[in-house]
Amino acid sequence: MRRHPIIQMVAIGAVASAIGIALALWINWFPADAAKQAKPIDTLYDVLMIVSIPIFVLVMTVILYSAWTFRMRPGQELQDGPPIHGNTRLEVFWTAIPAIILVSLCSYAYGVLTDIEQTHKGELVVQVHAIQFAWSFGYPRADGRAVVSNQLYLPQDRPVRFDIDTQDVIHDFWVPAFRVKIDAVPGIVTHLRVTPTRLGAYPVICNELCGLGHSVMRSTAHVLTAAAFDSWLAQKRAPATPAGAAGGGAPSQAQLIALGRQTFTGDGGCGACHTLAEAGTTGTTGPDLGRALRGQSQADLRTDIVDPNARITPGYSANIMPPNFGQTLSAQQLDGLVAYLATVSK
Amino acid sequence: MLAKLRAPGWYRAGLFALLAIAFAYVLVGVVRSAMHFANPWTDGDAVTTVALLGVPLFVLVGIGCFDYWFYWVSGRATRPEDHSSHGAQSWKDYFRVNTDHKVIGIQYICTSFFFLFVGGLLAMLMRAELAQPGMQFVSSEQFNGLFSVHAALLIFLFVIPVFAGIANFVIPLMIGAPDMAFPRLNALSFWMLPLAGLLMVGSFLAPGGSFATGWTAYAPLSTEMPIGQLFFTIGVQFAGASSIATALNFLVTIITMRAPGMSFFRMPLLVWANFSTSLLVVIATPFIAASQFFVLLDRALGFQFFNAFVGAGKDGSVLMYQHVFWFYSHPAVYIMMLPGFGIISEIISVKSRKPIFGYRMMAFSLIAIVILGFTVWAHHMFVSGMQSWIRIPMMITTAIIAVPTGIKIFSWLATLWRGVLHLDTPMLFALGFLTTFTLGGISGVMLAMVPFDLHVSDTYFIVAHIHYVLFGGSLFTIFAGVYYWFPKMTGRMYDERLGKLHFWATFVFFNLTFGPMHVIGIQGMPRRVADYAQQFAGMNLAISIASFLLGLSMLVFLYNMVVSWRLGPRAAANPWRALTLEWQVSSPPPIFNFDAVPTVVGGPYEYGVPGAVHGIFQSPAQAKPAGSVATAPTTE
Numbered sequence: 003m004r005r006h007p008i009i010q011m012v013a014i015g016a017v018a019s020a021i022g023i024a025l026a027l028w029i030n031w032f033p034a035d036a037a038k039q040a041k042p043i044d045t046l047y048d049v050l051m052i053v054s055i056p057i058f059v060l061v062m063t064v065i066l067y068s069a070w071t072f073r074m075r076p077g078q079e080l081q082d083g084p085p086i087h088g089n090t091r092l093e094v095f096w097t098a099i100p101a102i103i104l105v106s107l108c109s110y111a112y113g114v115l116t117d118i119e120q121t122h123k124g125e126l127v128v129q130v131h132a133i134q135f136a137w138s139f140g141y142p143r144a145d146g147r148a149v150v151s152n153q154l155y156l157p158q159d160r161p162v163r164f165d166i167d168t169q170d171v172i173h174d175f176w177v178p179a180f181r182v183k184i185d186a187v188p189g190i191v192t193h194l195r196v197t198p199t200r201l202g203a204y205p206v207i208c209n210e211l212c213g214l215g216h217s218v219m220r221s222t223a224h225v226l227t228a229a230a231f232d233s234w235l236a237q238k239r240a241p242a243t244p245a246g247a248a249g250g251g252a253p254s255q256a257q258l259i260a261l262g263r264q265t266f267t268g269d270g271g272c273g274a275c276h277t278l279a280e281a282g283t284t285g286t287t288g289p290d291l292g293r294a295l296r297g298q299s300q301a302d303l304r305t306d307i308v309d310p311n312a313r314i315t316p317g318y319s320a321n322i323m324p325p326n327f328g329q330t331l332s333a334q335q336l337d338g339l340v341a342y343l344a345t346v347s348k
Numbered sequence: 349m350l351a352k353l354r355a356p357g358w359y360r361a362g363l364f365a366l367l368a369i370a371f372a373y374v375l376v377g378v379v380r381s382a383m384h385f386a387n388p389w390t391d392g393d394a395v396t397t398v399a400l401l402g403v404p405l406f407v408l409v410g411i412g413c414f415d416y417w418f419y420w421v422s423g424r425a426t427r428p429e430d431h432s433s434h435g436a437q438s439w440k441d442y443f444r445v446n447t448d449h450k451v452i453g454i455q456y457i458c459t460s461f462f463f464l465f466v467g468g469l470l471a472m473l474m475r476a477e478l479a480q481p482g483m484q485f486v487s488s489e490q491f492n493g494l495f496s497v498h499a500a501l502l503i504f505l506f507v508i509p510v511f512a513g514i515a516n517f518v519i520p521l522m523i524g525a526p527d528m529a530f531p532r533l534n535a536l537s538f539w540m541l542p543l544a545g546l547l548m549v550g551s552f553l554a555p556g557g558s559f560a561t562g563w564t565a566y567a568p569l570s571t572e573m574p575i576g577q578l579f580f581t582i583g584v585q586f587a588g589a590s591s592i593a594t595a596l597n598f599l600v601t602i603i604t605m606r607a608p609g610m611s612f613f614r615m616p617l618l619v620w621a622n623f624s625t626s627l628l629v630v631i632a633t634p635f636i637a638a639s640q641f642f643v644l645l646d647r648a649l650g651f652q653f654f655n656a657f658v659g660a661g662k663d664g665s666v667l668m669y670q671h672v673f674w675f676y677s678h679p680a681v682y683i684m685m686l687p688g689f690g691i692i693s694e695i696i697s698v699k700s701r702k703p704i705f706g707y708r709m710m711a712f713s714l715i716a717i718v719i720l721g722f723t724v725w726a727h728h729m730f731v732s733g734m735q736s737w738i739r740i741p742m743m744i745t746t747a748i749i750a751v752p753t754g755i756k757i758f759s760w761l762a763t764l765w766r767g768v769l770h771l772d773t774p775m776l777f778a779l780g781f782l783t784t785f786t787l788g789g790i791s792g793v794m795l796a797m798v799p800f801d802l803h804v805s806d807t808y809f810i811v812a813h814i815h816y817v818l819f820g821g822s823l824f825t826i827f828a829g830v831y832y833w834f835p836k837m838t839g840r841m842y843d844e845r846l847g848k849l850h851f852w853a854t855f856v857f858f859n860l861t862f863g864p865m866h867v868i869g870i871q872g873m874p875r876r877v878a879d880y881a882q883q884f885a886g887m888n889l890a891i892s893i894a895s896f897l898l899g900l901s902m903l904v905f906l907y908n909m910v911v912s913w914r915l916g917p918r919a920a921a922n923p924w925r926a927l928t929l930e931w932q933v934s935s936p937p938p939i940f941n942f943d944a945v946p947t948v949v950g951g952p953y954e955y956g957v958p959g960a961v962h963g964i965f966q967s968p969a970q971a972k973p974a975g976s977v978a979t980a981p982t983t984e
Contacts, residue, residue, distance in 0.1 A: 188655025
């Protein structure tokens with residue numbers, strides 16, 4: 003006995019939709035969620051999948067069912083279908099229903115947006131400075147000056163407001179684990195609100211094409227416990243104490259070189275863009291330093307770091323290397339780098 | 349030789365190109381001397397800038413696009429009835445200025461397919477680089493150039509003009525006109541196109557490399573780039589001028605040259621689609637022209653429109669570029685989609701042997717998309733730092749524009765229902781289009797939801813979405829249309845088996861290439877990067893392999909088209925038993941399309957109505973209405 007085709011299709015469609023939705027909810031689509039903003043966005047995505055899959059299944063069921071049932075069979079070459087010109091009720095129905103679904107989704111999305119962009123009292127303000135092709139992060143102090151770091155450190159469970167600016171072209175500040183992003187726009191300061199929730203280290207990505215080094219414009223966001231964050235900030239604020247030199251006094255040459263190497267190979271360090279055999283780095287945005295720096299004086303090496311446009315290696319262009327390492331590196335790190343590079347480029 | 353240099357054609361075009369370079373050199377030298385600039389005669393950048401504007405214009409004059417008007421202006425005989433440059437006898441005629449809409453249509457289609465293959469090869473190079481993390485084949489400078497030229501070519505030199513080409517061939521035939529309203533303007537619009545394409549491809553030879561700021565060319569990055577950027581800035585002006593002139597031509601042709609009896613509601617939906625598209629082009633394209641002129645002025649003359657760091661008030665506005673750019677470039681996605689909707693309506697109705705379901709709603713939904721299309725541009729800017737309240741109305745309009753698009757999809761499905769489906773190559777591409785475009789539409793609605801967009805904006809999710817819409821959407825309709833009208837255009841049949849092979853290979857590898865991009869996008873892989881984190885390595889390798897196979901499937905198409913055009917079996921006048929007027933004349937059509945002016949007596953899709961006719965080749969006095977009343981909606 004042949005059942006009504008529409009009932010058959012509804013049954014097939016319902017099963018297919020159920021399988022599709024179950025699959026979509028089971029798959030882990032998103033990267034780690036490390037902020038309060040992540041959950042509502044991930045849930046919105048789930049809702050969108052639950053609404054979308056039946057619509058896609060509906061279209062596919064009709065196409066496949068028609069292609070199978072109504073396909074031209076031998077002998078039907080000159081036949082035509084029935085002259086159905088339309089059906090006003092059906093057309094009103096498939097105009098109104100999608101409109102209602104879409105407006106409901108928009109209302110829900112608006113709710114999510116208000117929720118994730120809520121302002122809080124006592125926000126921690128972090129300045130994000132973008133420059134081709136590096137990030138630096140400023141933590142304002144009471145005296146108006148700021149502690150600057152080229153990695154992002156955030157306390158857990160405290161609302162943060164980022165004030166984002168750029169010194170050259172448009173960049174985009176994005177931590178995928180926080181889900182939200184915003185452009186750094188020349189001439190204005192843009193804002194982003196995030197409440198980190200999960201300890202760990204997450205990539206910071208420039209997400210707007212900003213030139214040659216765009217794909218290496220990365221940094222790391224560290225979410226620390228409130229206590230660890232405070233002590234990190236206090237240490238940053240204190241006059242620089244040598245990293246390895248316990249008990250004060252000038253660090254030894256070996257300590258300097260070790261610090262330099264650590265700076266070179268660390269996250270967002272020189273190795274991201276430069277190849278250096280000794281450090282084991284393979285970046286290709288800038289010149290191979292094993293060759294480019296051979297036999298340079300310490301003074302020249304220092305200039306190359308703090309004023310990269312002063313001398314350009316043949317075959318490379320000016321304005322690629324960030325000109326702000328003089329500010330983002332501590333004096334100690336700079337000394338270390340110079341000492342390290344001097345030893346490896348002898 | 350001298351005669352050849354004086355007659356319109358390639359020799360004179362070459363000579364004029366040299367003249368243009370000399371002109372640019374002298375003009376720049378004289379002006380810079382007069383202004384007491386340093387090195388007035390040796391500034392290569394300045395000369396190149398002027399030459400980029402001058403050479404295409406001079407070449408257009410040299411090749412003969414303006415001869416008729418120059419004759420008229422100078423008072424010489426203009427030979428108004430001379431149609432010597434009409435029709436094509438040999439392949440060489442396709443390389444000359446020709447005023448026949450059928451020749452121009454084929455010129456458009458072949459030129460744009462040439463650029464499709466160039467753009468596709470650039471994509472293959474990108475996928476080769478992206479197959480593994482780290483840098484292997486190209487530098488990051490070259491990579492940025494590859495994706496920029498890829499996108500610019502496929503948008504401005506393929507999708508937009510290939511639709512203009514199909515419409516150029518088909519629309520005058522469909523409405524019963526002997527040609528377009530302005531045949532010489534039509535020729536001029538076409539010839540601007542290869543020049544724009546050469547500028548964009550030629551940018552690879554520019555010192556400092558090709559333009560590398562994406563097809564969006566956001567300022568201020570684009571105003572600071574080497575001279576290669578100007579090849580885009582100026583190339584877009586020529587492609588845009590070509591589009592605007594063609595769109596005006598279509599509007600006038602469709603409004604004034606319809607055959608007697610063809611009311612607006614007896615027009616085939618392809619004509620409606622091109623009418624709507626032309627409205628979009630005429631209104632929107634001047635905005636991208638403006639945005640690129642701003643960039644040109646910033647870069648060449650230091651106007652500081654987009655420089656927020658210098659000038660008295662530091663008042664350059666970076667966001668202004670994006671608003672002006674997207675005010676064109678969002679309607680542009682409908683410019684790249686509506687003609688495809690038209691093609692699909694023709695094919696689904698003819699191949700299902702049924703009238704199109706809800707003809708009037710199909711026409712009205714096109715107009716609704718035109719109007720709504722101008723209200724959604726800032727959804728490209730949800731993370732741009734513009735005032736945050738604008739996001740809400742833009743989210744709502746963006747979601748609502750899915751309603752007219754949904755009406756079209758559901759009407760096509762209803763047209764399939766209970767038809768007699770001829771599942772040949774054009775129909776397979778039409779059904780494939782319904783599948784992939786529905787997916788592209790769904791991801792579009794997801795992107796409209798601001799909070800989700802905050803996460804996936806500028807990631808591979810966007811790359812996936814745009815390819816589902818432009819490849820799975822536009823390109824599938826283009827393939828459907830090219831197969832469908834191939835017999836009419838060439839007078840030959842294509843190979844059906846190869847056509848089906850092409851469809852299945854394209855459909856499968858398309859989904860394998862672009863489907864996984866949604867996933868890596870959500871996981872956090874940004875777009876426009878030459879290098880990426882190790883975690884995406886496996887997916888990217890799979891995508892690259894699928895993309896190479898997708899590239900190979902295009903060779904099946906190329907082979908089928910070239911061999912069938914030369915050696916395919918002769919096509920009948922009306923192999924699809926279609927009702928629209930272009931199928932009522934021989935394949936290929938006679939030089940002036942119709943030996944007798946047709947009279948339209950019914951709707952274009954009256955399949956299944958006994959004895960229904962759309963047009964007859966008799967004078968209106970003799971013509972009697974046949975079949976049912978044209979498009980009065982009847983319920984089942």
